Structures are given as structure tokens and as C-alpha cells.
Amino acid sequence: MRAQAAVLRDPGKPFTVEDVSLAAPGPGEALVRVAGAGMCHTDVLFRGLAELPMPMVFGHEGSGVVEAVGPGVTRVAPGDHVVMSYDSCGWCGRCVTGAASYCDEFMARNLSGVRADGSAGATGNGGEPVAARWFGQSSFATHAVATERNLVTVDRSLPLELLGPLGCGLQTGAGSVFIALKVRPADAIAVFGAGAVGLAAVMAAKVAGAGEIVAVDLHASRRELALELGATRALDGADPALADAIGEVDHSFDTTGVPEVIRTAIAVLRPGGSCGLVGAGGGEVTLRPAALAGRTVRFILEGDAVPQQFIPMLIGLWRQGRFPFDRLIRTYPLGGINDAERDSASGATVKPVLLPAS
Ligand SMILES: NC(=O)c1ccc[n+]([C@@H]2O[C@H](COP(=O)([O-])OP(=O)(O)OC[C@H]3O[C@@H](n4cnc5c(N)ncnc54)[C@H](O)[C@@H]3O)[C@@H](O)[C@H]2O)c1
Ligand SMILES: [Zn+2]
Ligand SMILES: [Zn+2]
Structure with a gap:
């Protein structure tokens, strides 16, 4: 299957849009024509890591239409509209107890860039392997091969090209609040x-x-x-008296990954409070043990959410006007991927979404 993909050949270089040849969907896999693909900061963070296989196709918040399915696939069929989320095995202890984002195979299936058997999933113009299974999808492309497990079927009346970010970034933020931190009415939360x-x-x-x-x-x-x-107050992260300005909260949530910010996120918790972390890559955090007295701190993957349950709920809230995530999105053609990355880094665009069909 010929496809166009934004390929990264060198961690320090821009993406280049190239023709690739995708392997046909194998057992349990589906070929998806990508309508939209969100750029999550995790793509930006990992695209600079030399340990990942190169060349590689990133993108892990895709949405699109199923075009073909591999052997044994029964839950999706050609023509279905789907969101691609994270992949999981479906039968380890975590998966069967509703904690699929802590699947025993999470790292291998999502962060290796390749299939579980080590195959790349695509070849480039020179016949070289191109890693095309980032988060079981590699959706910065016109087509992606995903697994049945990471697909969520959605209603055909929805704006399909905007739904991809529900598969990671939006699910992570909302799931952390609803599921992981269990924020209740009247609670106070600080979001960094x-x-x-x-x-x-x-x-x-x-x-x-x-x-x-x-x-x-x-x-x-x-x-x-x-x-x-919905924020009741918004504060400048550069304020040296930030912790005092925040006061005491029941929950804090760090998305910066910056050690100093994480220390503040823990410092503002009242005893009994809980802090959720999702950002990595900023280095180590040192704390006095007593700073954790009566407080809980944990790193959360994908908001603890099970995509097939959680994404329909977020769509329901969007329909009610209570989760207007479309306000965060700015769209770019696939060839505009380097502009999208620049605008995300500068703060100009909150959530870039690439439209490979445009
Ligand atoms: N754990 C997970 O499952 C998971 C899932 C998705 C994303 N992530 C991670 O979550 C993080 C956030 O992702 P995103 O797509 O929202 O990224 P983003 O770059 O859009 O948002 C990060 C924000 O933090 C702000 N920031 C940076 N330093 C700050 C400081 N010192 N004080 C206050 N604000 C500061 C930036 O201005 C930016 O607005 C990334 O690290 C990403 O890799 C984790
Ligand atoms: Zn599993
Ligand atoms: Zn992500």
C-alpha cells in the first residue's frame, strides 16, 4: 500500500513528506485512511531521541476511516470512522482490570516505533525499513496501520478530522482529573x-x-x-511568589515536566491532597520526604483512561458544549508539519492537527 508520510530521518532535522510503502494489515490490524492527526508534545519530545529507530513516522492522535482489515478483525469494518488511541495487549493483568494504559506491553507497543515482532511496518523509497508503529499507528501520514485494540469507533456525523487529539492529549488531561485524581465538586485544583x-x-x-x-x-x-x-484564576509560571499566590489546593496536576514546577505542584497540596504528573523529560526531582506527608504523588499514563469507554464520554461532553476541545485546534496540511511543530513550541498553536488529505 503506497502512502505519503512525514518521515523523520535524523532526530535533529525537520520532517520530510515522502512516499512510503505500508505493509498490509496483519492479524488483528486495520488500515486507516487518516483524516486528521494531532501533534502531541510527546511526539516533539521523542523525535529528538537518538535511541529510536530511524527513519520513523510519528503521530499518535490519528482519526480516519477504516479501509481494510487484517485476518481475525471483527470489531471494525471498512467504512467505520475511528479514533486511534494508545495500543495495549488486551489480556495482561492490567488490561483485564481496566488499567490498559499500564499494560505489560505498553512500552513495546507504543514507544518502540515498531511492531511487537520487531518489524518496521513500512519501507521507504530505497527499500529501507521505516518504523511505522509509533503508538500502534504512526498517523502523520495519509494512511496508518493500527491494531483493532487501539481503535475507537465514532459516529459518522462528527467532524472526524478534529477527533484525533481525543486519543492522547485530551484523554490524558481529562482522564487525569476525572479518573486518576477524582476531582469532586468544590475541590480546588492547580493545573501547571x-x-x-x-x-x-x-x-x-x-x-x-x-x-x-x-x-x-x-x-x-x-x-x-x-x-x-473554566479556570477561576490564571497565574504566570514565572512569578517567583507563585506558590503563595496559589495557596492550598486539594489536587495539583503538572504537565510541564519541569522539576521546579513539580516541586511547587507538591508544595501547594494540602495534607491529604494528590498530585498527578504527566510530563517527563525535564530531569530529576528532589524532595524532602516530609514534603509528602499525607500527600500522594503519581505519574499518570493516558489519564488512566480506557479509550473505548472514555473517548465516547468526551464526545458526549463536547456535544453538550462542556468540553469545547475544538477551540484548542489549528489545522495544517501534512506538508506543514514543521510549521506545526514551530507553532506548538512558540505557544502560538495549542493543538496542531495535520490534515493529510488536504
Ligand atoms: N503521561 C501521558 O500519558 C502523557 C500523554 C500526553 C502528553 N504527555 C506529556 O504531557 C506534557 C504536556 O503535553 P502538551 O501537549 O500539553 O504540551 P504543551 O507544550 O502544549 O504544553 C505544555 C505547557 O507548559 C507550559 N510551561 C512550560 N514550562 C512552564 C513553567 N515553568 N511554568 C508554567 N508553565 C510552563 C508551556 O508554556 C506549555 O503551554 C508533555 O510533556 C507531554 O509529553 C504525557
Ligand atoms: Zn496488556
Ligand atoms: Zn500524546
């Missing part, structure tokens, strides 16, 4: 970083009825947007 994940957390905290929602970011435009989406 008002990017796509942080703003999804702000919208979810509002839905949960939080009494106080403090959003923190370095960009004034993002603080502004946070206020429009």
Missing part, C-alpha cells in the same frame, strides 16, 4: 502548563464542579484561554 493536556484538565475540572481551578502558564495567551475554558 496550559497546553493541550493542561487545558483539557481545566475543562474537565469545570465539568467535575471544582470550586477553584488555578491555571499556570508562561504564555499570556494560554492563561487567557484557560480563563475562557
Whole structure:
């Protein structure tokens, strides 16, 4: 199957749109014509890592139409509209107890870039292997081969090209609030970083009825947007007296991965409070053990959400106007991927979505 994909050949270089040849969907796999693919900060973070196989196709928030299915696939059929989320095995202890984002095979299936058997999934123009199974999809392309497990079927009346970000960033922010932190009515929460994940957390905290929602970011435009989406206060992350300005909260949620910010996120918790972390890559955090007295801190993957249950719920909230995630999105053609990355880094675009069909 010929496809066009945004290929990364060198961690330090821009993406190049190239023709690739995708392997046909194998057992349990489906070929999806990509309508839209969100760019999550995780793509940006990992695209700079030399340990990943190169060349590689990133993209792990795809949406599209199923074109063909491999042997044994029964839950999706050609013509179905789907969101591609993270992949999981379906039968390890975590998967069968509803904790699929902690699947025993999570790293191999999502972060290796290749299939579980080590095959790349695609070849380039010179016949060289191209890693095309990032998060079981590699959706920065006109077509992606995903597994039946990471597909969520959605209603055909929805704006398909905008739904991809529900598969990772939005699910992570909202799931962290609803499922992992269990924010309750009148609770106070501080959200550090008002990017796509942080703003999804702000919208979810509002839905949960939080009494106080403090959003923190370095960009004034993002603080502004946070206020429009439900934050009761928005503070500048560069304020040296930030912790005092926040006061005490029941929950904190860090999406920056910056060690100093994580320390603040823990410092503002009242005893009994819980802090969720989702950002990595910023280095190690040192704490006095007593800073954790009566407090809980944990790293959350994918908001603890099971995509087939959680994404339909987020779509339901969107239909009610209570989760207006489309306000975070700006679209780009596939060939505009390097502009999308630049605009995400500068803060100009919260959630870039590539439209490979345009
Ligand atoms: N654990 C998971 O399952 C999971 C899933 C998706 C994304 N992530 C991670 O979550 C993080 C956020 O993703 P995103 O797509 O929202 O990224 P983003 O870049 O859009 O948002 C991060 C925000 O943090 C802000 N920020 C940076 N430093 C700050 C500081 N010192 N004080 C205050 N704000 C600061 C930035 O201005 C930006 O708005 C990334 O690290 C990403 O890799 C984790
Ligand atoms: Zn599993
Ligand atoms: Zn992601």
C-alpha cells in the first residue's frame, strides 16, 4: 500500500513528506485512511531521541476511516470512522482490570516505533525499513496501520478530522482529573502548563464542579484561554511568589515536566491532597520526604483512561458544549508539519492537527 508520510530521518532535522510503502494489515490490524492527526508534545519530545529507530513516522492522535482489515478483525469494518488511541495487549493483568494504559506491553507497543515482532511496518523509497508503529499507528501520514485494540469507533456525523487529539492529549488531561485524581465538586485544583493536556484538565475540572481551578502558564495567551475554558484564576509560571499566590489546593496536576514546577505542584497540596504528573523529560526531582506527608504523588499514563469507554464520554461532553476541545485546534496540511511543530513550541498553536488529505 503506497502512502505519503512525514518521515523523520535524523532526530535533529525537520520532517520530510515522502512516499512510503505500508505493509498490509496483519492479524488483528486495520488500515486507516487518516483524516486528521494531532501533534502531541510527546511526539516533539521523542523525535529528538537518538535511541529510536530511524527513519520513523510519528503521530499518535490519528482519526480516519477504516479501509481494510487484517485476518481475525471483527470489531471494525471498512467504512467505520475511528479514533486511534494508545495500543495495549488486551489480556495482561492490567488490561483485564481496566488499567490498559499500564499494560505489560505498553512500552513495546507504543514507544518502540515498531511492531511487537520487531518489524518496521513500512519501507521507504530505497527499500529501507521505516518504523511505522509509533503508538500502534504512526498517523502523520495519509494512511496508518493500527491494531483493532487501539481503535475507537465514532459516529459518522462528527467532524472526524478534529477527533484525533481525543486519543492522547485530551484523554490524558481529562482522564487525569476525572479518573486518576477524582476531582469532586468544590475541590480546588492547580493545573501547571496550559497546553493541550493542561487545558483539557481545566475543562474537565469545570465539568467535575471544582470550586477553584488555578491555571499556570508562561504564555499570556494560554492563561487567557484557560480563563475562557473554566479556570477561576490564571497565574504566570514565572512569578517567583507563585506558590503563595496559589495557596492550598486539594489536587495539583503538572504537565510541564519541569522539576521546579513539580516541586511547587507538591508544595501547594494540602495534607491529604494528590498530585498527578504527566510530563517527563525535564530531569530529576528532589524532595524532602516530609514534603509528602499525607500527600500522594503519581505519574499518570493516558489519564488512566480506557479509550473505548472514555473517548465516547468526551464526545458526549463536547456535544453538550462542556468540553469545547475544538477551540484548542489549528489545522495544517501534512506538508506543514514543521510549521506545526514551530507553532506548538512558540505557544502560538495549542493543538496542531495535520490534515493529510488536504
Ligand atoms: N503521561 C501521558 O500519558 C502523557 C500523554 C500526553 C502528553 N504527555 C506529556 O504531557 C506534557 C504536556 O503535553 P502538551 O501537549 O500539553 O504540551 P504543551 O507544550 O502544549 O504544553 C505544555 C505547557 O507548559 C507550559 N510551561 C512550560 N514550562 C512552564 C513553567 N515553568 N511554568 C508554567 N508553565 C510552563 C508551556 O508554556 C506549555 O503551554 C508533555 O510533556 C507531554 O509529553 C504525557
Ligand atoms: Zn496488556
Ligand atoms: Zn500524546
